[in-house]
Amino acid sequence: MRYRKGGPLIDNSVLFRFCSTLTFYPVWHIAQLVNIILYSTSYEDLDKLRKYKGRAILVSNHTTLLDPVLVSGAMMPERTWHTMLEKTVETPFLGTFTRLLGGLPLPPGGGGIERIIESSEEIFKYRRFIHFYPEGECYVYNQEVMPFKTGAFFIAARLGLPVFPLLTVFSEGALKPKTPFARKLPKERLVVLDPIHPSVYIKYNDDGTIAMHSVKEFAAAVRDIMLKEIERRHGLNERDGTKSYFKGLMPRIRGIN
Numbered sequence: 001m002r003y004r005k006g007g008p009l010i011d012n013s014v015l016f017r018f019c020s021t022l023t024f025y026p027v028w029h030i031a032q033l034v035n036i037i038l039y040s041t042s043y044e045d046l047d048k049l050r051k052y053k054g055r056a057i058l059v060s061n062h063t064t065l066l067d068p069v070l071v072s073g074a075m076m077p078e079r080t081w082h083t084m085l086e087k088t089v090e091t092p093f094l095g096t097f098t099r100l101l102g103g104l105p106l107p108p109g110g111g112g113i114e115r116i117i118e119s120s121e122e123i124f125k126y127r128r129f130i131h132f133y134p135e136g137e138c139y140v141y142n143q144e145v146m147p148f149k150t151g152a153f154f155i156a157a158r159l160g161l162p163v164f165p166l167l168t169v170f171s172e173g174a175l176k177p178k179t180p181f182a183r184k185l186p187k188e189r190l191v192v193l194d195p196i197h198p199s200v201y202i203k204y205n206d207d208g209t210i211a212m213h214s215v216k217e218f219a220a221a222v223r224d225i226m227l228k229e230i231e232r233r234h235g236l237n238e239r240d241g242t243k244s245y246f247k248g249l250m251p252r253i254r255g256i257n
Contacts, residue, residue, distance in 0.1 A: 060166035080129035141245035162195035
């Protein structure tokens with residue numbers, strides 16, 4: 001079951017899918033309980049995703065180590081693939097564990113993107129979603145969504161799939177941070193935004209290839225929509241979208257993130 005560099009990105013064998021199911025659901029419920037205890041986790045507009053019947057690319061801001069748990073709750077009892085750095089999935093024990101939980105290795109560079117596109121039929125055979133963190137890193141409790149890398153949006157364009165932005169919004173709770181009896185951690189809410197089809201932004205070169213400047217515009221437009229939603233919520237309630245808890249870039253932990 002261990003992933004080896006250059007091998008198939010996923011294992012759709014009956015044995016692996018059986019072990020994955022036995023692993024994922026108990027672990028998710030335990031991890032989600034931790035999420036709720038730490039962050040009073042909640043969701044909004046899940047029907048946008050759960051009532052959607054086709055395949056899609058999911059993108060979200062990356063703000064805590066438990067984000068894969070948070071995102072997985074958005075389409076339960078269905079599941080999504082979670083893209084991860086290839087070197088993370090290569091780790092002998094933890095790599096196999098993350099694959100059982102839905103980890104999809106993303107080889108570095110443009111070749112990795114092409115491999116996902118080439119393997120798309122097999123990838124989507126049993127799950128309808130692939131999730132990406134287009135910021136590329138985890139910025140703890142950040143509400144200033146960082147500039148997006150274009151990989152997820154290029155894949156969406158090549159496969160003709162809509163992109164669902166999933167936005168994590170933090171709030172302060174009843175008392176402001178750094179005051180007596182205030183929460184030491186923010187409350188989190190995952191908001192499902194309206195899907196965006198690549199055809200709205202993507203343009204083509206004379207030879208029929210995708211114009212990369214339009215992919216960048218697509219990625220920037222999705223990020224802008226997410227930022228504006230945070231600003232809108234903050235305008236309605238100044239405790240939503242708070243930047244008070246921001247802790248900076250999360251260090252990478254080998255085999256975990």
